[in-house]
Every structure is written in structure tokens, then in C-alpha cells.
Amino acid sequence: MPENNFPKLHNATWPGIVGKGSDSEPVISFDTMLEKTAAAEVDGVKFDGVDLGLFDPHIDLDMSDDGIKRLVDKIGGLGLEIGSLVAPIWGGPAMGSKEERDTFVEMVRKSCVFGQKLREHGIRPHGIVRIDSASKPEAWALDPVANTKLIAETFRRACDVAADYGEKLAAEGEICWGGMHSWRTMIDTMEAVSRPNMGFQADMSHTFLYLLGYNRPEDRVLPVDFEWSDRAALDEALKTMTAALRPWTIDFHVAQNDGTVHGTGSHDKTGRHCLATDPNGKLDITHDAGYWLRDENGNITKAFGHICWDGCMFPNSVMESQQTWNDILAALIKVRKAHGWYQEA
Template sequence: MENNYPKLHNATWPGIVGKGPDSEPAIALDTMLEMTAAAEVDGMKFDGVDLGLFDPHYDLDTSDDGVKRLADKVAKHGLEIGSLVAPIWGGPAMGTADERKTFVEMVKKSCEIGQKLRNMGIRPNGIVRIDSASSPEAWAKDPAGNTKLIAQTWREACDVAADYGERLAAEGEICWGGMHSWKKVIETMEMVDRPGLLGFQADMSHTTLYLLGYNAPEDRVLPVDFQWGDRATFLEGLKKLTAALRPWTIDFHVAQNDGTVHGTGSHDKTGRHCLATDPNGKLDIAHDAGLWLRDESGALTKAFKHICWDGCMFANEVMTKQQTWNDILAAMIQVRKQHGWVE
């Protein structure tokens, strides 16, 4: 029998992230849903979408009717809803008291929507994603003090999430202060100390840059003289990284990376997302995903019921081609074939 878990989701926020007045126009949520629903490979399709709860795709202050309209819009395409991105960037987690209050309020509103979608039956699983909403440069002005502030804000956010039956996943990216290296991820999350409520969101592209020590040379994993093409050394480093972060991981993004950083619009440089078929891609997507989805003994962790493709900052020309999404779905199917299960 064909594996039916983890469910395969597409992210809708790449239609927004890196877009805007100083880049390309945002791609409408309706378009992202249509392209996702139309993708098909050997009779298999995407099971759902992960959503960013921010403009222009969504108004966080919408009414209950607005939440119902969102659910109906997704359901119309035969898709479910999974993880949600809380728009916390107006209030840095290590900011002023008012900014940190805003951060927690954004988490509260997102968790409330998440609970409503669960109650409607369209959201069987998933988390609410957060980050520190702070730059590594700002964090570096007072590492100990700022990490303490981030942890305090996240603890308050965890208390709110618990009220709504939600869990939070902090995204690891080199552009988020206090999360910009794998060691700092662990230090921050251990300081929060909310197991069961706070976990890690691993993105295959972003976490690859942890290996190279971007924005945190002291935490580099691969040798300074590392050359792409040395697959054995790369895998050795990746195994070390995944062993450290896997126990925290409760949400997972399948992605490709070419070993470089990239940023467009207002988005800082971070691990470049590449197309699944990019000849410069450094990851063996299906194999390397297994290091996140299986423990050191090779057993499936089943730590999450769905996986999501994230491809932020692709050109609109690329994102509006149906073949792009078919190729992405094909890569996701291979991950599930090698590391999935039947329920």
C-alpha cells in the first residue's frame, strides 16, 4: 500500500515573502491555492497548504465569518490546512515591553484562528510558527540579555498557545537573532523550557547554512576549507546538525539549497531556496530529508503528520508556471515514499 503519511503540503506565503514595492508584486492567495490544487504527479496531489496569516493573504483581525470564508476557500480546492505563520514582526521578541506585548498578541490572535480552523475540521494538524523578529546584529549588542528577553517573550507566547490547544514552532534561519546558529537555537529553546509547547521548525534550505556558520562563524560545523562536492564530509556535518536539532523538531519544510544566501524585497539574506530540479542544488532532497525524519537508528520519528514545501523568493514568472509545482510535488512524493508510513 502506498504511504499516506506524512501529508504533503505546499506553503502559500512564498506568494508574499520577498515581494512588495521594492521587488515584485505579491501573488494572490487564490492563485497559490489554484496552482497547488492543480499539481498532479502519477495521480497524486498535494493534501493541503500551510498558511501565512498576514496581508495581503489574510487579515488577522477578521471576523469569525472571515475565518469561515478562509476555510471554505481552501476546502473548495480539496485541500486541508496545516501550520500557520503568526505575523509577529511588528514586535521583536527582544524589544521593548510594548513590542513584546505586541508579539504575544499576534501569537494569541493566530492561535485563536488555528483553534477555530481545527474546530471546523479543516485543520487536522500543524503548529503556529514564530521567530524572534530580531536581527543577528541587534541581538549581538547584548547576547545574554537579548536571549533572556526572547525566552521570556516566548514563554508568555507558550502560555497563550496552551490556552488554545496550540503548539509553537520557532523557525531556524540565519536572519533571526538568537536563532541564527544551531547552537543558539538550542540555547534559546532550553532557556524557554516549555517542552510540549515550543519546538523547532526545520527548513532543509535554511538549516544547511547553519553548517557553514553564516552569521555565527564560531558555530560552523563544516571545515573552513570545505568544498561542495565533498558529499561524505557534508553528510557527516548534516548528521551532527540533525542529531542536535531533531529532538526539538515539530514542523518540517522540504526545500533545496545551492549553498548561497539570498534576499529580495524587505527580506534579509538567508539560505537560498532553489527549485527542486535546480542543477546547482547541494541537497539530495529525499535522502537528506530522512536525516530529519528518522532517528539515528533509522526509525521514523513520526514527530509531525505533515511536511511542507517552502520555496520563498522565487521569481513570479517561475511561481506561476504549473510545471514548477508539479516538480515540487514530485520531490515531496519521493520523500514520502522513502520516509513515510501508512495510517
């Protein structure tokens, strides 16, 4: 049997920006992120592509067609494809004023235009446009019903715009985004949006914090007296959460978490991304990825064409070490061997 070649293995470029700048460490350049990705190799296997954050200083969302062509040539020249994109919607909260919500939708539109152009160049065979509510959980909690309705209304408008460009939107499950800060609020939001091109982006680190009820204790899955040594209870909690969210999941990040929250720079505290080799990591990355990549009967879902490593807010010294990216690639390869498939070219 040939080796599994799907899902494709991607690295995220935005960890060079997220949590950097301001009172933190300097931003790591886009070229450095690309070079480290392209140079990673484990037993002859390399990364297949990158997922891009469409925001400064890495990417100018308003770049010309010639600029996009140069970007395509740069990434393609390194033997990489492009997958999912992150829309820079944080200047317009989804439950903000009319003007702010209009800004949100416009940022989604620009991101979808950008994504369509990449597909036309043949470098982006799969992937979504990622969004979030750009709103804080405590602001959402002031009026959960009205604010969920407002977020859903904004997301529906964004979905309608995305559909014009053949794009799907995925809402990021992260405890710092109001209306998607727990697994139940996430499902409520998805159901309220009710658009065929709207789905969920699971991140193994961020969604892991759903189990502990951070920012939403009433939605905690693990018992308050849970001990990390109780792997059976953790497995049951993961089964419960993934069974509820898997039907919505259209984009997936492989990651590690040590059960704590973390934030640097301007980024709010959220599920801490740990290195794939972190001895304090609470996840069995290969095994636990299967809860997202297989259905309740153990069948591989093939719900997305690539998986991506997302590891934000690591020290620059760690991110500038090539060994870091080789270790990450090795973790992704194990996930694909366990839960992937072979597909003829």
C-alpha cells in the first residue's frame, strides 16, 4: 500500500505575528516563516503548503494583481501550495455598531477576492477563509441572546458575500472570542447562522480549553475535580465534545496544550500552544487528532484536504530554530499516517 498523501500537511505563517510586537518580541518576517517551512524535512517528507494570515506586516490585503502573482511565484517556487486564509476582521466586531459590522463584512469580501485570485493561479486547491467574532466573551455575556443574534446576522452577511467568490467561512473555536468561547455557544452560533458555506475551525489546543470551561464554566465537560492522570475521563470528554462539533468542522489545526491559558503582546489569553515535543502537553496528538478526523464509527471523514500546525506565541528563539519545524512536521506526519488516506494525483 502506498503511503498516505492526504490530508496535505501545512504550516501557518501568522505565528510570526500573533502575540508579537507591542510589549512582546519583534515580528518574525514572512520570508523567514516560509524559509523554515520549506526547509523542514523528516525522512524525505516535507510540508505541502502554508496557511496565510492576510494582515500586515506579512501580507497587504490590498496588493495589486502583480503583487499577488509575485506572492504566488515566491511560495510556489519553494514547492509549497496555499490553503486556508485568515481574514483581518478585528477592526469591526461582529456584534459591534452598524459601521463596525459593515467593516467586518468588507474585510471578509476582500479576503475572499484575494482567495479567489490565488485559486485562479492554481496554487490554492483547498482551504477556507477563517473568521471569528472579534468580540470579547464578557461583552457577549451582557446579553447572550441579542449578541448571538447579532453575530449570526453579521456572519450570514459575510457568508453571502463569500458565496459570490466560491468561498467557505470557518469560525475559529477559541475561548477569547465571544459567542464561540465554549463548545455550546459555538454550536448555538453555527445553528443561528445556518448557511451552507459556514463551518467550524477546530484547533486541538484552543478547543481543548472548552473541556475545562474557561470563560464559560457552565459548559465545562470535565468534572471540576478532574485529575490529569485520568486518561479515560479525558477520552470520554473529548468524544463528547468532538461528536458535537465534528459535523460543523471544515478546517483543522493540529496543536498541543498543557491545560493552561496564555497571552502575549496584544493577544488575549487563550489556550496555550505548546511545542509538539512538550513533556507537559496533555494531549496525545496522534491519538486525539483521530477524534476530529474520524467519525463516531472510526471511519476517516475526509472533511478537509489539508491539516495545519498552528503554534502561536512561542519565543522567537524557538521559532527561529529549524529543529522546531522538523519536530512539528514529524507530528503532522504521524497524524496523517494514523488518520489519512492515499489519493491518486
